[in-house]
Amino acid sequence: MDVLNDETVGRVKAVLVTTLGVEDRADTIDASTPLLGGLPEMDSLAVLELVEALHSELGITMDDDEINAEVFETLGSLAALVDSKLRAG
8 A cells, every 4th residue: 555645634634624523633633543433423424424525625536336434444544545536636
């Protein structure tokens, strides 16, 4: 796996924090932070909201088969997918 792009992690984190309304905990969230099962706010509706926010803010589109527990396991795993989408253009 490629090394995570810190800029992409930061951008995805900003969208995540705003979408979930967890600004008060933003300093504790990093690439290793578990999302599904780790953040109480991260339920199925939040996943859909986050996918839409990433589309709106970063211009990426996620295919249905990419919206899975593996991708949403940690902030880093989500950022890796976003980074691959940004590189693909």
